[in-house]
Amino acid sequence: MALFHVQGVPIGYVAIMLAIVASMGGFIFGYDTGQISDLLLMDDFLTSFGQCGTPGDVSTCHFSNVRTGLIVGLLSIGTLIGALLGAPTADFFGRRRAMQLESLVFVVGVIIQITATDQWAQVAVGRLISGLGVGALSAAVPMYQAETAPPQIRGTLTATYQLFITFGILIAYCISIGTRHYKGSKSWQTVVGIGIVWPGILAFGIQFMPESPRWLALHGRMDEAQTSIARVRGVSAKDAANDFVIQKEIEEIRSRLEFERNEEGGWIDCFRPANKQLYRTLLGMALQSLQQLTGANYFFYYGATIFQSVGIEDSYVTQIILGAVNFGCTFLGLYIMERFGRRYPLIIGGLWQSAWLFVFASAGTAKVPQDNPGIGKLMIVSACLFILGYASTWAPGIWILIGETFPTRTRAKQGALATASNWLWNFLLAFFTPFIVNNIKFRYGYIFASCNLLGAVVVYFFLYESSDISLEAVDMMYNDPNCKPWTSRTWAPAGYANRRDLAEQARAAEAHKPLSGATDEHFEKAGSAHSGEKV
Template sequence: MLIVGRFINGICVGICSAQVPVYVAELAPAHKRGLVVGAQQWAITWGILIMFYISYGCSFLKGTALFRVPWALQMIPAIFLFFGIFWMPESPRWLAKQDRWDDCQKILALIHANNNPDDDMVRMELQQLREACDMDRIQSDVSFIELVKPPMLWRLHIGVFVQIWSQLTGINVIMYYITFVFGMAGLSGNNNLVASSINYVINVVVTVPALLYLDKVGRRPILLMGSISLTVWWFLCAGLMGGYGSPAPPGGLNHIAEESWSITGSPAKVVIACSYLVVASFAPSWGPVSWVYPPELFPLRLRGKAVALSTASNWMFNFALSYFTPPAFVNIKWKTYLIFGAFSFAMALHVFFCFPETAGKTLEEVEGLLKENRAPWRAASNKRDLEDRAIESIQAQEKREQEIHVESA
């Protein structure tokens, strides 16, 4: 029964995690999209923190309540979400795709202009949506096959890898197995659990700066800074573990695993600090950006399918790492840290050479930018140029409508 329940839960979480970023990205104003979509990751960090402390508190209960209570409490946010959906507006991009232009304009006015449908920003974005929908109708192929053909294959690889790299940062080594890591550093029992909880607090607090600066600084600089800092902390942990650690005594260490690793004294404290710094580096960078970035890369007709594939790759590598980490600590011990350090360095190179900047642009502007095929490290923000072009397009459209009106009169 528990396995079937987890299977159903996995389907539901998969649907939500694949579609929520798309929905929120299509609703959010361009200049606040990082803040709004990144808030999803902040909500996730709150969920992890709250459930850790609930589970910790329930560990003092007796009998089946020890595990029934934390599982049952997870129904509460799902119930609020179910009823809250009835008051949520439809995506203006989806409405445009269905030719419901009046409803689309109302939602855009609600988002951008306090219900003023004649606002310049509303008119500009509505015109961009019309042009995007016209282009999508010309390119009627909306199957998954198009995603694996040039030029969409290049975008798909970026969207998939931003989710894969977010797992290969090694963050879930800390999130899932932090008691294992701290056990190797000499902590045990209640001290281990309390010290582990600090990670989840850091995860919540340090995500906030990303929400405030993600749209101002841009996606690329934040991903690069996150990758480089993660590289430093992982290699530092590996050096300390390899240089000052030793095999655990027979029978395992602190009831964690046989044939694991042990480190004591000041080096152990630095390893604990580096574990906190791994979280502090991931939380404001790869954490929120991995959800913000994929919906920005694809045209309207393919966005839902592409983001679903990207999210699936996240969960696939999440699953793989949850199986890889415990035997890795047993079989290759401290060298496990070298693997994640190497991944972090590789993702920095990948971001620099392949990931375009998307901050501050509407989804339609991003589409126009990607079609120009500029080198990512040379593609400076051309938001003003794109806005000028959009305004010129609106003015030209209005001029044509006036000419038609005069001719008909």
């Protein structure tokens, strides 16, 4: 039974549950990201793995830039490799089984970390292995959510991945502030060890969710694909064969796969110019790279250290404030990305983020923050306002786009390439940030500000608006020679005046009251309208 209706079509409770359960993959990512900033400041972690002038005396211990960069950054190397391995894994085993296997890999990495006693390299290797699981999940989860979610709420459901990333970061901060005074290794082992719980929830919960209907259809299992869509729609399996909306979705998937039947779907196909494959691969890689270059992880990885340097006494508390802003504003992002589409929020977000990073960098450069409390407060406010913009635009928006920009046969591989680009820049920033900050201090913010401006430009000139239409229609749009990125917001499948007309006709069909000119044949043609076009 449908839980509610959107644009007149049914949405089942399973659609909400699959978004929440699969998004535990994002929670794992966020929790692992959030914990490291505080671990680097914990006394036992410092004395166990840092370089100490007097063994056991925390006041003489520190982490060199190289050691800090490797402990923080090796996770990202693992995630880069994991993202690339995640594509064939998800294609071979299916989206759900792949997520279960990747959760197990993450747990192995956590166990390696918490059993370390005095070898920092063991912690780094454990983070590398955990990264394999996180990276593969980062490729699989948004793809699974986009392929399974109803188009009417796809943006919101896919954005829950980013929401759970921010939730994971916040929870890591809160647990860290609670354990920092524990005696001995319990202070940091507790934080890291609790990480085993989250993949357990994902691996167990995803067992009860439907498989991606597009993966099932790609493997010739159309009856199961129909059942999967029916569960998400809240329609019983026996009624699915007579349900107009479900049959329309199945027909769109079938006709698009028929059009793609001669395409191999291998790695090399991701770089072929035909059907804008190369265009979309490079666009996805650029957007994921630019998401890292917004500068958000500068605050999340090194936030505690940054705010110590501006004279804040308890930088743990400041981290929680930033984490809370990040988490809270992501709810705003769910609304923005569903209400205003993808292009406008990303363009405006890039400009907003750039402005506040200029303020942050200028304030830190103009005066010494430690000697000027007002400057330090201004920097924290500007950092929070930057995160407000990031959490409500670029953070959820890019993960949504990775799930809905690519065609079915190559979606896993193109998504993996894009996600790997994210992790490559994640590593480069994590590793080199200590060196860069030592040399240019807070002027580092100017670099990120410029990258945000570049992001806004890339979105305007190259990104197509993919909201409110099916994944198959997105593929048609990219292959329509008459559609340009800046005009794509008004594009709709053949037979519809615009996207509102598409929604109204779907609503009328669900109510069994077809609008004038709207027939079953009309809808079937819309699903395969551009299949004969050459590009």
